[in-house]
Ligand SMILES: Nc1ncnc2c1ncn2[C@@H]1O[C@H](COP(=O)(O)OP(=O)(O)O)[C@@H](O)[C@H]1O
């Protein structure tokens with residue numbers, strides 16, 4: 001059996017929506033020469049496929065039956081991450097309000113989680129073999145997907161800060177008011193944390209970082225330091 005590269009490092013970053021997981025993970029991976037995987041994009045991609053293929057997203061059985069059909073491929077270069085479904089570029093369509101409103105229901109279906117979790121583990125294993133490691137961000141990475149990760153970080157922030165960040169992003173596109181954004185975000189977090197299979201949760205051995213009062217650069221610096229400390233401790 002092949003073993004992982006001796007210096008390979010696996011970093012799990014979890015937390016609710018708008019805490020800075022994607023921006024932080026991408027930047028940390030780029031700075032440290034690691035690969036990057038956005039697992040939320042994978043759940044969004046399968047949700048988009050269900051919608052475009054006429055699967056009722058309120059019917060868990062129909063979702064379970066269809067779950068194995070789409071081929072989801074993630075490109076893990078932090079400078080240019082990609083996501084395709086059956087060979088089609090899905091980066092744009094997975095960010096619509098429609099997908100956002102349905103992704104929690106689709107990602108709660110156990111068959112979907114099993115398939116996507118297997119995919120995530122194989123991407124992480126490949127990064128440990130062929131590269132210096134990977135930063136994987138999501139909701140259940142430290143608890144379920146990669147429980148043996150070298151470093152686990154759980155990002156948090158107040159609902160107000162998260163809503164302000166999100167509505168800043170939406171401005172000019174699908175302009176949603178701050179209150180509506182906050183309400184939708186709290187609802188999605190509750191669904192993600194309340195589902196039976198592999199809910200959004202902090203692993204017991206995760207380092208919690210409250211980003212409410214921190215700039216993005218400060219959060220990136222904090223996580224880079226944590227990774228470097230882990231690496232130094234292993235030498
Ligand atoms: N510490 C921070 N301070 C201010 N804005 C931030 C911070 N972290 C992230 N952001 C911004 O908030 C938005 C959501 O961040 P993102 O990384 O997509 O969060 P998540 O992946 O947790 O949903 C982005 O526009 C990002 O630039």
Ligand SMILES: Nc1ccn([C@H]2C[C@H](O)[C@@H](COP(=O)(O)OP(=O)(O)O)O2)c(=O)n1
Nearest residue numbers: 017018039040041043103107138139140192
């Ligand atoms: N590891 C993961 C990652 C995301 N999900 C689900 C739950 C989330 O609401 C959706 C979308 O995740 P994504 O990280 O894209 O969400 P935001 O960037 O916070 O808007 O996917 C999950 O169930 N498990």
